[in-house]
Amino acid sequence: MQFFYHFGRYFILLTKVFSKPEKSKIYYNQTLKELISLGVNSIGIVIIISVFTGAVITLQTAYNTENPFYPRYLIGLMARDTIILEFSSTMVGLILAGKIGSSIASEIGTMRITEQIDALEIMGVNSASYLILPKIIASVLFNPLLTMISIAIGVFGGWIAGTVTGVVSSEDYIYGIQFAFIPFYVTYALIKTVFYAFIITSVSSYYGYFVRGGALEVGRSSTKAVVYSCILILLSDVILTQLLLS
Amino acid sequence: MIKVDHIWKSFNNQTVLKDISVEFKKGKTNLIIGQSGSGKTVLLKSIVGLLDIDKGEVKYDDVVYSKLDFRKKKEIRKKIGMLFQGSALFDSSTVEENVIYPLNMFTNMSYEEKRERANFCLNRVNILNANHLYPSEISGGMQKRVAIARAIALNPEYLFCDEPDSGLDPITTLRINNLIKEITDEFNTITIVNTHDMNSVMEFGEKIIFIHMGQKWWEGTNKDILHSENEKLNDFVFANHMAKRLKQIKRI
Ligand SMILES: Nc1ncnc2c1ncn2[C@@H]1O[C@H](COP(=O)(O)OP(=O)(O)O)[C@@H](O)[C@H]1O
Ligand SMILES: [Mg+2]
Secondary structure (H helix, E strand, C coil): CHHHHHHHHHHHHHHHHCCCCCCHHHHHHHHHHHHHHHHHHHHHHHHHHHHHHHHHHHHHHHHHCCCCCCCCHHHHHHHHHHHHHHHHHHHHHHHHHHHHHHHHHHHHHHHHHCCHHHHHHHCCCCHHHHHHHHHHHHHHHHHHHHHHHHHHHHHHHHHHHHHHHCCCCHHHHHHHHHCCCCHHHHHHHHHHHHHHHHHHHHHHHHHHHCCCCCHHHHHHHHHHHHHHHHHHHHHHHHHHHHHHHC | CEEEEEEEEEECCEEEEEEEEEEECCCCEEEEECCCCCCHHHHHHHHHCCCCCCEEEEEECCEEHHHCCHHHHHHHHCCEEEECCCCCCCCCCCHHHHHHHHHHHHCCCCHHHHHHHHHHHHHHCCCCCCCCCCHHHCCHHHHHHHHHHHHHCCCCCEEEEECCCCCCCHHHHHHHHHHHHHHHHHHCCEEEEEECCHHHHHHHCCEEEEEECCEEEEEECHHHHHHCCCHHHHHHHCCCHHHHHHHHHHHC
């Protein structure tokens, strides 16, 4: 029952979000702001996580394939595919759900409980659209770029770890990351990223928008925003993988 | 004139407003009083259309406002100024941007004209040299005044104030109350104020309705209150011992 209640209310909110904007210039400015706060401000964390995880993936791959029959360049290939297929899209998506999701839910939730949303509505603003649409657009546009950055940095992190520890030579690794490269994997990662961006921003906005109560409830709803965004990301990962790779 | 006609409002299974009818006239300060949790805010928000009512209607002059859709409501919202309980200033915008905001939404004024109008309103509420500060950098009383400036930016015909005195010291309360009274006279607005502050009731209640458990329990003026025999009203108004004694003495 609860599920259908939230599901229905979420879709009603989305129809409000996507109804025709009134003063498009204001939306344009808001979207620019969100590109900075949701997108550009996430580059740092994506780089840090990608370089370390890329390194770990490469080392684990190397230690799991210490068989003389395996050519060493396979390490590069397997690290690359793991990074593209799962890490840079889904893992980064989950991390962004934590970072962006909680900030969106608490920002909108605070505006709700301090009646700033009511103040917008009184001024004839469609508050749902004004607050949420720019966030969705900004993330859907910018997160694919974050995924690309993550892929590049992750593969680079693997190269550093591999060569520094000597588990794989620079030539083998570089040969490996180019070997049997399937460009569609990148497309697949980017498609997933777009879905995740939509899930994170819309679900978190939903939890913020309908908060009632005080600071405690805002905190709770931002936790819920992160948890449900993560669950939906994982669920859509399964569905999209089946649809796109089978 | 605003006419509230037999309205009902409930949330989930809690009925908050029960069959409330009342009329508010021009150039008057109308007060809605009642304990906290009695439904004052819900009533105010139902009148301005921030909440959809379940039954009954709200009319602004001859327009049945509560039945209009979002776009049509805008025509009337343009004429509404509202002061929220916690001021509800946009905390990522400066004082000046806050006052300019409704002008952005409803007018095609040039930037200079908007700034001029914003400064006029800020002067009116005695906020000087704070244009570029953020809401978090000014005191609660100043925030209230900035919120009033924002509410009057579009020359409203209707002014709604939800507990303008909450969280303020008695002297600041008095100032805010006087400001609301002056603006009501100057702009000739229909002003509706929610309050549980007895000083305001005695100061400027030209028309008072008393809400108790979601129902309209009593209606009258500040003078009527002193003679009222309504038990619930007396319990509320003369809540403390001293006030009760005063009323008894006055009766004798
Ligand atoms: N959006 C809402 N959802 C559910 N219940 C609400 C909502 N808004 C108010 N209420 C309930 O309505 C009752 C009256 O609240 P309110 O009008 O805020 O009282 P007050 O007279 O203090 O302003 C309270 O019991 C409150 O919990
Ligand atoms: Mg209230």
